[in-house]
Amino acid sequence: MVAILVNGEIKTFSRVPKTWSDENGLHLNIGDGASLGFKEVVQPAYDSRIEELANLHLDGDVYTYDVIDKPIKQTVAELKEQKISNLKHSIGSQLAKTDWYIIRESDSGEATPQSIKDERAALRTQSNDIEAQINALTTKKSVVLFDLPSFLI
Numbered sequence: 001m002v003a004i005l006v007n008g009e010i011k012t013f014s015r016v017p018k019t020w021s022d023e024n025g026l027h028l029n030i031g032d033g034a035s036l037g038f039k040e041v042v043q044p045a046y047d048s049r050i051e052e053l054a055n056l057h058l059d060g061d062v063y064t065y066d067v068i069d070k071p072i073k074q075t076v077a078e079l080k081e082q083k084i085s086n087l088k089h090s091i092g093s094q095l096a097k098t099d100w101y102i103i104r105e106s107d108s109g110e111a112t113p114q115s116i117k118d119e120r121a122a123l124r125t126q127s128n129d130i131e132a133q134i135n136a137l138t139t140k141k142s143v144v145l146f147d148l149p150s151f152l153i
Contacts, residue, residue, distance in 0.1 A: 001013070001014055001015075001040070001041040001043075002015065002016050002033060002038045002039065002040055002041060003038070003039060003041045003056065003063040004033070004036070004037045004038045004039070005037060005058070006022075010056050010057075010058075010063065012041060012056070012063075013038075016030060016031075016032060016033035016038050017030070017033075018030075020033070020036055022036070039058070039061060039062055039063055040061075040062045040063070041056070041062065041063045041064070042059075042062045042063070042064045043064070043065065044064060044065060044067050046067040047145070048070075049070075049144050049145060050069065050070055050072070050141050050144055050145060051067050051068065051069060051070055052067075052068060052070045053065035053066070053067060053068075054066050054067075054068045055068075072140040072141070072144060074140070075140075076137070076138070076139065076140055076143060079140055079143040079144060080134055080135060080137065080143055083134050083143055083146060083148070084131055084134055084135075086148060087127060087130055087131060087134070087148055088127070090148060090151055091123055091124070091126075091127040091151060093151075094123055094151045095120060095123060095124075098116050098119070098120060101113065101116050102120075123151060126149075126151070130148065130149070133146070134146060
């Protein structure tokens with residue numbers, strides 16, 4: 001990405017245009033555009049879950065953005081509730097894969113293999129532990145940045 005200052009406003013382009021028209025006329029075959037004022041746009045590293053880019057500006061020989069905190073509208077409690085809901089949905093999806101064993105045992109009395117019962121119990125324990133970790137978080141950022149693990153049964 002490149003940018004150029006035009007009439008006090010920074011204009012961005014995915015690449016240097018093949019032609020450019022300014023107060024000096026039409027320019028053809030402008031190469032990297034440096035002679036006309038085109039400069040590279042450098043995007044700083046940022047975490048889009050909690051940060052956003054703002055204020056494109058010239059910084060030395062390149063254009064770049066400031067990284068600012070993204071406003072988080074939900075309360076800590078609302079964020080925790082949403083994260084825990086996602087956790088429970090994931091755990092429920094994993095448990096659903098073996099629900100038929102439990103239903104079969106209830107319907108016909110055929111025993112569920114102990115390994116399945118152990119895996120299901122481990123999932124519930126892990127879910128409770130993760131929910132406790134989420135509930136222990138105290139800031140919006142920490143809740144947003146908390147990554148739920150992948151569950152495989």
